[in-house]
Amino acid sequence: MEIKTEQDWKDIVHRCFRCGYCKFTHEFSDYNCPSYKKHLFETYSTGGRLWLIYGIISGEIPWSQGVANVIYACSTCGNCTENCRFEKFNDFLVDIIEAARAEAVANGFCPEKQKALIERIENQTMFNPYGELNSDNDDLKKEYNLPDEAEWVYFIGCTSNYRQKNLRDATLRFLKKTNIDFTLIDEHCCCSPVMRTGQINSVKDFINYNINQINKTGAKKIITSCAGCYRTLKKDWLKYGFDYGFQVFHTVELVKKLLDDGKIKFNSEYNKTVTYHDPCHLGRHMNLYEIPREVYKSIPGIDFKEMKRNRENAWCCGAGGGVKIGYPEWSLEISKERLDEAKLTGASVISSVCPFCRTNLTDANNKYNMGFEVIDLVEILDELELEISD
Secondary structure, eight states: OOOSHHHHHHHHHGGGGOOOOGGTTTTTTTEEEEHHHEEEEEEGSSHHHHHHHHHHTTTTTTTOOHHHHHHHSOOOOHHHHOOOTTTTGGGHHHHHHHHHHHHHHHHTTOOHHHHHHHHHHTSSSSSSSTOOOOOSSSSHHTTTTTOSSSSEEEOOOHHHHHHHHHHHHHHHHHHHHHTTTEEOOOOOOSSHHHHHTTTTTTTTHHHHHOOOHHHHOOEEEEEESHHHHHHHIIIIHHHTTTOOOOEEEEEEHHHHHHHHHHHHEESSSOOOOEOOOOTTTTTTTTTTOHHHHHHHHHHHHHHHOOOOOGGGGOOSSSSSTTHHHHHHHHHHHHHHHHHHHTTTOOOSSEESSSSSHHHHHHHHHHHHTTTOOOHHHHHHTTTTTTEEEO
């Protein structure tokens, strides 16, 4: 089954029988749901939220701003999907919450802070959630001497292009050094932020625009350094009915293939103790856990340490699902818990493969004076000497 219509999720939301696994991981004797851990009230667990949604569907609970706030107080990290024991239902928990948010928007109850996302993205001078003037990436194409047509398109993503430019530039340098035939497009937001917050009226127009821009280049492969863009392009664009003719890769997948094929070799060391944070959109949402670890462990000199909660049980960075913009202080509290866990590994570096994770972990690191170096994997690779083979 795939949730494509309103009726799809309304037909299955009642199946939750509130066993409680969605809010507590017995393996670690700790809460697995950031929302429930914050509020300690049943309605803020996934099971409670589903029953709230069922009450709205049945007409027993009317829409209100308070109801909407409960539905939005969730980072959609997906930890509940890993711990729910109801097979063939657990895969749709996040989808149901996102669908309910679309209902909230349709009924006029989208929280004010999240509304800023769609207002900025639909602004004809911006097309991004940060309120920045749109960059058509022509300056970057000239700086890196990129062609109009190529085998690959590097889909930068809004966070890297407007907030994490070091990550963007490190990716560009890596692609150039490894002789990847790539180019850039005048990209507009992939629409992940508005999909997660239920503001979906313009989504198809944005997808269509980006696909047309990609098709102009003749590219058959797309690469992105953003876990959110990766999930959105590879999964959500298809869910919205777009049958495009290219493959989508995360940067870490390309790095792993280049290593496996003997195309690159690391000729210098990275002598630091590093722990890896699994991005929700790459891990639980797309089941990509081992490839990043294999790349980190291939770096000479690195002392790689795992946090207690990792892979499918990794604690969220706190930035997703509209939480960063809607509940900024709570977002940093979630991130601090992740940094506290990283401290126990003895690592001086916390690294990830998502610019949104990098942003929130950095913000919490600075606010709480945690003393970490927060850096993306691509930025680590940018510091290494590479031996390139044809």
